[in-house]
Amino acid sequence: MRLLFVGDVMGRSGRAAIAAEMPRLRRELRADAVVVNGENAAGGFGITEAICAEILDAGADAVTLGNHAWDQREALVFIERQPRLIRPLNFPKGAPGRGANLIELANGQRLLVINAMGRVFMDALDDPFAAIEREVEMCGLGAAADAILVDLHAEATSEKQAMGHFLDGRVSLVVGTHTHIPTADHQILPGGTGYQTDAGMTGDFDSVIGVDKEEPIRRFLTKLPGSRYEPAAGPATLCGVLVETDDRTGLARRIGPLRVGGRLAPTMPDF
Template sequence: MRILFIGDVVGKAGRTAVTERLPGLIRDWSLDLVVLNGENAAGGFGITEAIYNDFIDAGVDAVTLGNHAWNQKEALVFIERAPRLVRPLNFPRSTPGRGAALVETRGGARVLVINAMGRVFMEPLNDPFAAIDRELEACPLGEMADAVVVDFHAEASSEKQAAGHFCDGRASLVVGTHTHVPTGDHRILPGGTAYMTDAGMTGDYDSVIGMQKEEPLQRFLTGIPTSRFEPANGEATLSGVAVETDNATGLAQRVAPVRLGGRLEPALPGFWG
């Protein structure tokens, strides 16, 4: 199975990169599954139903979220009618929506998509490891699911790495999101799970983690906010990770970073031509 995970989409520039490039990537790379983190898609904070539908129309199979899941209040309502929109699993039980979704691919395979949020330097949610463990036990790789993708939305690299090892052998891919900077540690862990500490953002990198530079600089220099953060609007880099799995086991065989367009050095999965 060929899987593409797209890192945090920031603002209009990021959305444009996805809608313009993704249909061609699905065709040229014969992608079976596309998962995208959309928690910064609406003006840098949250997601709307129209944006969610645009992603689905472009070929995205599941959209994950994070700490900005509810910045657009309409998400609290439309998530109930958006079966492929997945918010962090470890929110309280009363939170709307779902923290995992079993998605059917174009070829009829079943993929479990899990979204969980770390707790180090983040909101004090429920234990993400226990929550992930319950989902993996309920829908095991190779039995109930042909592949498993875990988006671990967290600040600390150590917590993301721990999540990767915790899921090793039980997931096809564990990928970190949230910090908006792509890491160079993509690899296959000893048990066969593909891992990358952060997929990076799909947004304009002439920025401060996707936001226009002036206001973040002002706050760092003076400690005084003068205006709201606004997404940078230059050409975006589509950032993410590509994984190819063994159809028999669901474990990873190959993994590579993806960077297309914008200011970062391009990176392509050479094993897909």
């Protein structure tokens, strides 16, 4: 199976890149499944039902979220009727929606998508390690699922790396989101799990992590509140990672980063 994961979609610029590039990329990369993090898709803060539909219509099989999951209040309602929108698994009991879903793909294979949030420098949530452990035990790789993708939405690189090693040999891919900067550490861990600390964002990199740069610079200089953060509106770089798994084991055989358009140097997986 070939799995394409696309990093945090940031505002209108990121959505334009998804609409323009993702159908082509899915075709050219021969991706069997595409998962997109959409938690910043609506003006940088959350996601709406219409925007979720846009991303799915562009070719995504699932959309993951993060700490901005409920910034658009309508998400609290429509997530219940959209099983391909997946919020962090370790939200408190009673949160709407689901933190994992087993998705049947067009080729008949089954992909388990898990979304969780880290706790270091983030909101105090339930333990993501224990929460993911339970899901993997219930829906194991090679048994119920042909592949398992984990999106860990977290601030600390150490927490993301620890999760990768914790799940090594039991899932197909552990990929980090949230910090919006693509890391250069794509690798296959010793047990066969693909890993990248952060996939990066799909947004304008002439910015401060996707935000129009003047306001965050002003706040750093003055330490005073000001106007609302707005997404940068220039051309977006679509960032992501492609993993090819072994159909027999569900573990990674090859992994490569993806960057298309915008300001960053382009790169395509070489397989």
